[in-house]
Amino acid sequence: MEENIRHKIQQVNNALNQAVNFINQAKNLMKEVEAQAGIPSARNLPGVLGKFMGEYMETEAGEKIDIPANYASKSTLVYGDKLKQYEENGEKRFKQIERIRRLRVEGILAKKEGKWHAVTSDGSYRVLDVSVNHYGGVEGDPVVVLLPLDDKFVPFAAVESIPGKTPKSVVKVELPKPSLEEAPLVSQEKPKPEPKKVVAVVVENKPLRKDKGREGPKPPVRKVVLPKIEPVKKVEEKPLGEPPQTKALTEEDLR
Numbered sequence: 342m343e344e345n346i347r348h349k350i351q352q353v354n355n356a357l358n359q360a361v362n363f364i365n366q367a368k369n370l371m372k373e374v375e376a377q378a379g380i381p382s383a384r385n386l387p388g389v390l391g392k393f394m395g396e397y398m399e400t401e402a403g404e405k406i407d408i409p410a411n412y413a414s415k416s417t418l419v420y421g422d423k424l425k426q427y428e429e430n431g432e433k434r435f436k437q438i439e440r441i442r443r444l445r446v447e448g449i450l451a452k453k454e455g456k457w458h459a460v461t462s463d464g465s466y467r468v469l470d471v472s473v474n475h476y477g478g479v480e481g482d483p484v485v486v487l488l489p490l491d492d493k494f495v496p497f498a499a500v501e502s503i504p505g506k507t508p509k510s511v512v513k514v515e516l517p518k519p520s521l522e523e524a525p526l527v528s529q530e531k532p533k534p535e536p537k538k539v540v541a542v543v544v545e546n547k548p549l550r551k552d553k554g555r556e557g558p559k560p561p562v563r564k565v566v567l568p569k570i571e572p573v574k575k576v577e578e579k580p581l582g583e584p585p586q587t588k589a590l591t592e593e594d595l596r
Contacts (some may be wrong), residue, residue, distance in 0.1 A: 350504040354485065357502050388427030390438070393418045395467065395497030398426065398435070408435060413499075414472040419443055419487050420495040442490035445501065450482045459486045459498050466498035476503040 391398035391406065393413070398406045406426060408418070416437055418424075423439035448461035450473065457473045459466045466486060478484065483505070486498035 346505075350483070353502060353504050357485075388425045388436075390423065390425050393420060393422040393424055395420055395495075396469075398424050410469050410471040414469050414475060417487065417499050417501060419489060419499045420497045421489045421492070444488045444490045444493065446486055446488055446493075446498070448484050448486060450478050450480055450484050450503070452480055459484050459500070461486070463488075463493050467496055468498055468500050472500035473503070475508055476500070476506040477509065478503045478506060482506065 389400055389404075389406070391400040391404075393408065394405075396408065396410070396413075398408055400406065408424070412418075412435060418437065419441060421441045422437055423441075425436050425438050427434055427436065446459075446461045446463060448459040448466075451458050451460050451465075453465070457468050457470050457478075459468050466488070468484075468486065473484075482503050484503050485501045487501050488498055489495060
C-alpha cells in the first residue's frame with residue numbers, strides 16, 4: 342500500500358516537473374514573439390523594481406509594496422524573485438523579471454497560530470493560505486515546496502503541489518491506462534445465441550364471437566344452374582285382351 346502511494350506521488354511530481362518545463366518554454370517563446378513583433382516587454386517598461394519577500398515586494402529604496410496573494414500563488418513566486426511594478430491602462434501590475442534558482446523540498450502541512458506552515462527536515466516555513474486552499478490541503482498532508490537554492494534559511498516557501506490533491510481549478514482528469522497485466526482478457530469469439538424457450542399454449546375451442554363493427558367483406562356467392570329434369574310420365578297399365586284367333590287358310594284362299 343505504501344509503495345503504491347509513493348509511486349503515485351512520484352508520478353505527480355514528474356507530471357508537475359513536465360508542466361513547469363512546458364510553461365517555461367511557452368514563456369520563452371512568448372518573449373521571442375514579443376521581441377520580433379516589437380512589443381515592449383515589462384522589463385523595458387518604466388516601473389519600480391524590487392524583490393519578493395513572501396507577501397510583499399521590497400524595493401531598492403526599502404519600500405514595501407503588498408503583492409496580491411492570488412498572483413503570488415499562481416505564479417509560484419519564490420522568496421528572492423525579482424519583480425517590477427508598472428502601470429498599464431491606468432492599473433498597477435506586477436511582472437516577474439528574474440527567477441532565482443530553486444530547491445524542491447518535501448514536508449508536512451501544519452497550522453501555527455492559525456497560519457499554514459510547511460514543516461521540513463530543514464525547518465518550518467510559512468506558506469500562503471491561498472495556495473493551501475487552492476489544493477484543498479489539510480493538516481498532516483504531504484506538501485512539496487520551493488526554496489531559494491542558495492539560501493534555505495528564509496521565512497517563506499512557495500507551495501508547488503500537494504500530492505494526492507487536485508487543484509480546484511482543474512476539472513479534466515486523465516486516468517492512467519491499465520497495463521497489459523491489469524487489462525482484462527477479452528475473447529474474440531462471438532457469443533452463442535441462447536436457445537429459444539418453447540412455451541406451450543393451450544387454446545380453448547370457443548365459438549368465434551362476431552363483431553358487427555369489424556366484419557370484413559363477404560365473399561361473392563356463385564349460382565349453380567342445374568339442368569331441368571322432366572318428371573317421368575306414368576304409364577297406365579291396360580289389361581291385355583284375348584289374343585286374336587288365327588284363321589286357318591283353305592285351298593280356296595291359297596288360290
